[in-house]
Amino acid sequence: MIEVQFWTDHNQRVRAIQISGHAGLSSPGTDVLCAAVSALTYTLRDGIQEILEKEVRSNLEEGDFYLELESEGDPGTELIFATVLQTLKKLALQYPERLQIRRKENGA
Helix, strand or coil: CCEEEEEEEECCCCCEEEEECCCCCCCCCCCCCHHHHHHHHHHHHHHHHHHCCCEEEEEEEEEEEEEEEEECCCHHHHHHHHHHHHHHHHHHHHHHCCCEEEEEEECC
């Protein structure tokens, strides 16, 4: 199972996200759900770091991704987080036994 947890700040803006686990739909390297989630993690990290040029703490390893904003979120970071989370929610509807999303409030 892939688990997604994201934390919001006092303004209800996403501040951090952690994605861990494997979908287990097929063998490693051929799992379409894992591939989709991996592509979204790269999109999130690159959009915030390289496009918006925001400072983040991040870690990306096999089956584990973490990203936290170093400063307050803003409309740009919120748009990228919201886009990725919306797509993850759609995937969770397609694969409810394989992908779970949880929101945590106030901090990371």
